[in-house]
Amino acid sequence: MSAHEHGHHKETFITKYIFSLDHKMIAKQYLITGLIMGIVGVLLSILFRMQIAWPEQSFGLFKVLLGENFAPGGVMRNDIYLALVTIHGTIMVFFVLTAGLSGTFSNLLIPLQIGARDMASGFMNMLSYWMFFISSVIMLSSLFIESGPASAGWTIYPPLSALPQAIPGSGLGMTLWLVSMAIFIASSLMGSLNYVVTVINLRTKGMTMTRLPLTVWAFFVTAIIGIVSFPVLFSAALLLIFDRSFGTSFFLSDIFIQGEVLHYQGGSPVLFEHLFWFLGHPEVYIVLLPALGITSEIIATNSRKPIFGYRAMIASILAIAFLSTIVWGHHMFISGMNPFLGSVFTFTTLLIAIPSAVKAFNYITTLWKGNLQLNPAMLFSIGLVSTFITGGLTGIILGDSTLDINVHDTYFVVAHFHLVMGISALYGFFAGVYHWFPKMFGKMMNKNLGYVHFWVTAVCAYGVFFPMHFIGMAGLPRRYYTNSAFPLFDELADVNVLITIFAIVGAVFQIVFFWNFFYSMFYGKKATQNPWKSNTLEWTTPVEHIHGNWPGEIPEVHRWPYDYSKPGHDEDFVSQITPMKEGEEELHH
């Protein structure tokens, strides 16, 4: 055991709340930082949605938030529109749904659910959080510089991202973006290594790999994907920094801009696309798998039933993880790469539908003949399955190179990935917060506010993203500052207004969640030790947080985590630490 006895020395405010080594405190730090980044990310999306719905109109809100430089006379500048889109994507994908989601729940749940006193390296864990914090600050600071933040889209394809002549945001804004992401990647790698080592080495007695809750499986596999793919983005960012600042030509060649030929020769932007998407696609699963893991746990607990097909669920996590690293080319069907590669990537991409389908069916079967406790966490989990299906199905179209030709980079893509990874992962995040809030803060969140939050969000999420499929199939490209340059798109204006209204309502109602969150943190009802009557180990620890998690010995594990409503037991749950009764059989395979 690497965790030593912390209880002996006195804690100051700084060691307890700021430079804490305790995984539970670090989880909370990740959560709060992630939520704050989430507020910024969503706010940015509201600003650019307003521009699309009511193009080139003057808004008082823009005057206040964007200022005279970014929005002269309250009208958003066209490059600032692109900047907002870029930073929205970056923040939501990396800062909210990677660090916020994984950082919070991997840190909180891995030690608690495997029966460890802390992470393998508490110090590295702290370092990981503080590097994430620094990268967040740098990313946010880029919103306040004169030339504006990075504006080349969250995929930062060069040459646009490499040349300040091409767009103002590719000056200092892009430099800050790259520095922030480099630090972010270092943070993410330290976190991931810690998760993997902890899961492998620090499981308590009896906690075999096939007795791990699916949450831990998901976090574990996610960490491995992160270790495999994030360094590749790091290398891409590094090479881009070289091209930008030191005159190399990794990604640039034959460029004539603003009346002069640049010296670059022999590089290829397609190389960057390969490097970027080698992270970029697994990143989708880095975002999604933890949410699916959280959902598996919550659906089983609240259905009062074992998760259906535990081993199939593990197998599908592994299959998705493996396939996720060999499908990146489906973002590049029309990038100019060899069409033969397009065929290969179509094949691997559509394969990924199989484990995904297995997961969806297993969730539905878990609900069947259950005794569903519809807590807010459960509603968000079911909501996740719903958006995962709706968004996932259109993947069949986008993963097919032939069909991708015509919908690539249109709003159809925006609809697809927001539903399948954005909204789904966000629902997983919310579900996790509602479910483990009592574990984190020792208080209960208000359920009625939770219900209001879910139902408004559920309706608005469909209201925003469902119509986007249609405007995408009408051929409307994404990342257009306004659609008024094409009379052809005039008939889409009404749809865009509707989408924006749904987006604004949905965003405003997130206030209910934040209210509930912060209010309950201070004044919520005291939580009992195991409020959801769950089997997993984290609910055997005391409500008040202590270093080392369990006051005495770490309990031994005697069974898998999903013995809900098992025949022969009085209660409808059997904790993992309950020894098998005499003659009791394992009823699962």
Place this chain on the structure above:
Amino acid sequence: MTSLLIFFVLVLIGIAIWQLTKIFDLTQVGSNSADSEVANDKDNSINGYLMFAFVGFIYIFTIYSLLKWGDLVLGTPASEHGADVDNLMAISMYLIFFVQTITQFLLHYFTFKYRGKQGQKALYFADNNKLEAVWTIIPVIVLAGLILYGLYTWNDIMYYDDEEEVIYVELYAKQFGWEARYSGEDNTLGKANVRFIEGVNTLGVDLSDPAAQDDKVVNELHLPKGKKVVFKMRSQDVLHSAYMPHFRAQMNCVPGMITQFAFVPSMTTAEMREDEAIIAKVDKINKIRAKKSIELAAKGEEALDPYTFDYLLLCNKICGQSHYNMQMKIVVDTPEEFKAWLNEKPTLSSQWAEANAPAPVVVPVPEVVVPVETIEDSTKVVAQIIK
């Protein structure tokens, strides 16, 4: 200053509500048990019904969308391969709607049907290999079919026979506009490099190349109906994407390399304007524009022009500030009209001679440190590998 005041008022209102909720909560002490924030039968019942209603919402919203926005999608394809693409799209869409309808129903119906009740016992049902096998194998079969059909079409679109009679056209992208170059009599595009860009030679064509002598550069793309057009695409600055939605065609334009896409236009612009769906679309758009024009006129601004249908080339890869307005008109002619149109256009070399007269026509020697190599046509190499 006003915004600061508003901010403070909002903060104060927030604090007030916070305190009120707290007082309300304090008065509730004792009346609630420890697990009052855990769903009870009433919550399960209400949310169960709402879940059932939600699947209804999904269905109704889907049907509403199809009725209201179904006509927004691109209508009749204007290229030969477009029909295949649309066919595959239709099959995929039917499949998606079928699976979506059933799975969403089961998900929400089960949530409603098995909503928790005191004393209800869940079934201990941990796994079933047969069921698992069924829903693994069914997607495998369906996807195998889709993959095969998709790849067959893909290969059809992306590769063309060298023996076929084709027309080579270069699409040239830059911030923020398009140009096109026709290969002329010899049907061979002259070599080019951005380092040759000077004056009227905006595409950087190597005018010393014999193949370049009859090349013609234009700002409006004309295509002959029924002939295979092979587009060779270049960009001079950043990534662009040549998106021709009506032709179901798209390919990125990448600085430093030549990319390629080929298709056969199957309907002239005049024919497409007679298409029923297009007529309805144009009518609808013109009504919207007329309404907007009245509003503009009221404000004393210029009214909008009425819209007539034209094929378009759009930029569909984020390329900078005016990305949203990087377009070129495409006209599909009959082969005869096309020939007549092209014959009228001057060659680039003659334009160059005119612009630089009376000085003798000298190919400018570019002053660059690195040797100028014209870009290898990567698509040719690829085609050879495939063979």
